[in-house]
Amino acid sequence: MSAAAQFESVTQVFGDFTAVDDVDMTIPAGKLTTLLGPSGCGKTTSLRMLAGYTRPTKGRILIDGTDMTRTPPEKRGLGMVFQSYALFPHMTVAENVAYGLKLRGASRAERTARVEECLALVGLEHLADRKPRALSGGQQQRVALARAIAIRPRLLLLDEPLSNLDARLRVQMRAEIRRIQAETGLTVVLVTHDQDEALEMSDEMVLMRAGRIMQQGAPSEVFGAPANRFVADFLGYENFLRTRDGLVTVRPEHLLVSSSAGADGLSLPGVVADVAYRGVDLLITVVARDAEGEVTLLSDVRADGAPSVTPGDDVVVSAAASHLISIEN
Ligand SMILES: Nc1ncnc2c1ncn2[C@@H]1O[C@H](COP(=O)(O)OP(=O)(O)OP(=O)(O)O)[C@@H](O)[C@H]1O
Numbered sequence: 001m002s003a004a005a006q007f008e009s010v011t012q013v014f015g016d017f018t019a020v021d022d023v024d025m026t027i028p029a030g031k032l033t034t035l036l037g038p039s040g041c042g043k044t045t046s047l048r049m050l051a052g053y054t055r056p057t058k059g060r061i062l063i064d065g066t067d068m069t070r071t072p073p074e075k076r077g078l079g080m081v082f083q084s085y086a087l088f089p090h091m092t093v094a095e096n097v098a099y100g101l102k103l104r105g106a107s108r109a110e111r112t113a114r115v116e117e118c119l120a121l122v123g124l125e126h127l128a129d130r131k132p133r134a135l136s137g138g139q140q141q142r143v144a145l146a147r148a149i150a151i152r153p154r155l156l157l158l159d160e161p162l163s164n165l166d167a168r169l170r171v172q173m174r175a176e177i178r179r180i181q182a183e184t185g186l187t188v189v190l191v192t193h194d195q196d197e198a199l200e201m202s203d204e205m206v207l208m209r210a211g212r213i214m215q216q217g218a219p220s221e222v223f224g225a226p227a228n229r230f231v232a233d234f235l236g237y238e239n240f241l242r243t244r245d246g247l248v249t250v251r252p253e254h255l256l257v258s259s260s261a262g263a264d265g266l267s268l269p270g271v272v273a274d275v276a277y278r279g280v281d282l283l284i285t286v287v288a289r290d291a292e293g294e295v296t297l298l299s300d301v302r303a304d305g306a307p308s309v310t311p312g313d314d315v316v317v318s319a320a321a322s323h324l325i326s327i328e329n
């Protein structure tokens with residue numbers, strides 16, 4: 001795995017606040033990496049340091065193996081799309097996409113060819129002569145992408161580029177960005193605080209909390225083996241219980257509710273507190289007893305074939321041993 005970019009012990013301090021705290025990170029070349037984490041954890045600050053808009057207080061940033069810690073943004077050859085994808089309103093779509101090429105002294109013929117190519121990539125050839133105000137949000141988003149890609153960046157940096165879009169368009173654009181990444185082989189770094197977006201889009205996922213990296217890896221690795229309670233919580237594990245061997249987590253869809261104990265693995269007595277019908281599935285809340293006392297657990301079962309339980313019922317919650325994940329607190 002070759003590295004497109006590396007952070008070496010990178011710290012960013014604002015006044016007496018440490019926004020990014022001694023981070024080591026490798027961005028693999030030709031892959032889509034997401035920076036994921038709650039608001040304020042340092043995602044945008046990390047991206048801005050990578051782009052060169054903010055200089056780290058400490059540490060080094062390497063791009064393609066070269067130390068670029070002190071290189072200004074325009075010399076890093078990166079494309080960037082921000083949350084508000086500000087297009088130039090007085091320019092047409094084609095002029096917007098050509099803008100960076102013009103700055104770099106590309107010939108008219110070169111610009112025309114490249115603009116056509118990039119608009120085709122985002123499926124907007126037919127709107128080349130429109131002004132941004134005559135485009136939908138999703139179309140403007142695509143123009144911003146085409147503009148960032150036009151300069152053939154070494155790295156494409158996207159800071160929550162989908163957050164202004166409605167839910168349906170957002171899901172559609174996730175697939176678009178992945179397709180574009182795959183077709184161009186670009187290295188993409190995408191910032192998001194949406195775990196579904198990160199799981200669906202990433203080749204590599206970097207989970208941050210309070211300026212530090214909690215876990216990095218392929219989505220299936222991180223999801224399959226969350227390193228600690230924070231990661232598990234953030235990825236929706238919901239159930240945390242104490243056993244004699246320490247803290248354990250189990251996903252709601254792996255927790256069963258029945259009248260008798262399971263064969264192996266987890267088996268705890270409890271009382272049903274709530275049953276919520278959600279169409280395809282049922283969410284059953286059970287107050288159970290773990291090694292240290294009362295614990296509230298959530299079971300997510302398919303509605304067809306679900307146990308017929310009502311609040312107040314005495315039940316047993318169980319999970320197969322293979323679905324129990326030991327985690328650090
Ligand atoms: N220029 C600045 N001066 C002082 N503090 C800053 C500055 N920029 C960011 N911060 C602080 O650093 C922390 C990290 O900010 P950052 O923008 O990187 O968060 P984020 O992970 O992108 O959050 P969000 O999901 O809300 O965009 C925040 O607490 C923020 O208030």
Ligand SMILES: [Mg+2]
Nearest residue numbers: 043044045159
């Ligand atoms: Mg941010």
